[in-house]
Amino acid sequence: MFFALTDEQRALAETVRDVLADRFDLTAVRAVFEDTGGDGHPRELWRTIGDQGWLSVCVPVDQGGLGLGLVDAQVIARAFGAGVLPGPWASTVLAGEAVRRFGSSAQATAVLGPLGGGELVATVALRGPGGGLGRPGIAVRATSDGRLYGMASGVEYAAVADLLVVAALEAAPETAPGADADATGGTAVVPVDGVGLYLVDPCAVGVRVAPQSGFDGTTRLAAVTLEGVLGRRLPGSDDAALADLLRRGAVLAAADLVGLAREALRRTVAYDSARVQFGRPVGSFQALAHHLADLHVAVTMAEHAVLFAAHAVDSTPADIPANVTPADTPADATELADPVDVEPVDVDRVDAVLAVAIAKSKASDTARDVTAAMIQYHGGIGYTWEHDTHFFYKRAKRLAAAYGDSGDHLAEIARTAVGPMS
């Protein structure tokens, strides 16, 4: 029984923190944040990240990577969250995971080496404008010969990416896509057979990348329009693969959120310990101190939940079916002779689907609460552009909604714990 980071993982966390403090502090973050016309991708930082091996954390050893898991990746993600760090690390790691898990060995060989070494910026395009989590949110369709049509929105760092991983709906083989859509007025429904993940070169003809402005200057987002570009299908991809990728994305986002929440709390405690009003530090007032104590409890729980979820994903085989729901439908009320007699649950059970939903919902809510409190408990200075509070608050707001917001994940938890909705 060992539920903690190993010494190596702790050392990794410290290294990332130290290197970032040394090379990319909040002044550097501010420069990127305010350079709204820039690509948000400081090259020197990227080189450091590549040199340190932080891009190759999940790349297999035989592809030149570290061959570690999501538990290690979340160590780095937390430190990046704490530093509100710009750059396409998370999107690149996640795109690498898609290739590692669902690509052919030729695809893996072509992509993972360069990706791990920092020579390749990659990202994932998994949802359309306004689209939610998973298949219903996708607005790209693939023809049977691999041509992609449609749009993805809010794609991190698409404008600097060398490689896109695009989720596309796949029509049933007998249907001719396009033809059907025209017949029903262009908007409608081609029978969808499944989902595939495709590698796309963003510079190819038939791809347009248009930067989208957004409030979180610690990242850059773009819309990607696909007009018949040929994608290279990841042969292992399907609905379950998409669900797996979304879970990994959710764990990395949740890790970033707990890292930034912990740092936001630390900074708030430091400020309120020093700020004096009514002749005493404002941090000595219970109204404020007790709220910060509750937030400490919440951040601590979110940290545990992210660690557990990362471990659960690492230790779960690839074949969890998508949209898992309990097979048994709820019994009829009249049959419940003993309705409160339930099977006990073991303390050491591991369920990746549930664990990820719990981690992302807890981390999202906690990071939003902590960063809102950070503003409140800095008073007027906390509401200025000049102060750093808004980096934390804005990044938390964006990431809280990435890879499923709290509501999405609570709905997933309810499906698992309470049963299907209908």
Added chain:
Amino acid sequence: MDLTYPPEVADFRRELRAWLAAELPAAWAAPGFWTTLGEDESFDLRRGWERRKALAGFGGIDWPTEYGGRGGSPTMAALADAELARARAPRSVNPLGLTFLAPTVMAVGTPEQKTGILAPMLRNDVIWCQGFSEPESGSDLGSVRTRGERDGDDFLVHGQKVWTTSARHADRMFALVRTDPAASRHRGLSLLLIDLRSPGVEVRPIRQLSGISEFGEVFFTDVRVPAADCVGGLGNGWATAMLLLSFERGASAMGQYTDFRRAYDQIVEVARALGRDRDPSVRQSLARRLVELECLRYHALHVLTEVERGRDLGFASSVTKLQWSQAYQGLFDTFDEVLGADVGLDHPLGEFGESGGLDLTALRRESFWTRSVTIWGGSSQIQRSIVAERVLGLPNSRLA
């Protein structure tokens, strides 16, 4: 990261599970069984059961063998809690003795106290209660007024304790008593072991909000207590009391999680029975409660890992208390939401009065009980102050 157990722990778990399956009367596990019994009957059954458990070698799991324990690891003790909860074994009748007094005696007791107190406690020959709170001393424990006047080799104790859990069934009390009225607040205290059968002791039950009387008040009029029955040194009661309370820190929340998770699953079953499982707001509320309960489980794994590594959690144990008490209490707020308009009925599906498929008596009693868990053992306000000042390092709130 490794969530598996070493072979000897896995074997122990299997052994305990088998023993429970064989020895625990099936009727006891039926939901609501304990609510059908009177308080005395329930106490006697549990007392006897716990004694049999100890005689079978499943008491004092992590106690040293020299005190009659099993000599097991903290993981074994935590898993035993979870297994007992899983099997629906009844709660201990000696929790205050086992959790608090026993480790204190092991740490600072005299050899006579060790032999005289530990083994009889494990067998439930002696039931202990905790006499800390008084009418004028609750959160501010250092202000206790019950006094002990020296009289030869004895103390004569006068005063009153209140909210004393199990006061009516207990044989002895470990009490915080002011033995030196001249010394300042925290200095003049001693931890005395008082025989509740002594002349001058009067116990009165207090009926609780839930309707039952698990606690009471205890009055002392010239009660004679040998000075040898002081644990941790005369005048050293404050330090001894702090040491004693610190032993809750090692306790992992595994058993609690198992209990609460069963309550959760029962509440989900009630939602289904009432057709409330399709209500989006009930579903979201239930999902949020599960998030907090599962976080408690992860936290229990964390605490256990730290304890196994020999680390003292120190003030961080306040985080554990806040999480378990609030997750547990919150769960029953959702129970009310599940019941909706029928929240006031004990048998919402009963056709004429009492009969019907759904007996909520036990869950309802538990629901009322959860109002107390944020008060005893250091109220949530006190815990938050500890986290703020001792964990986060915020300035002391008592600064002028």
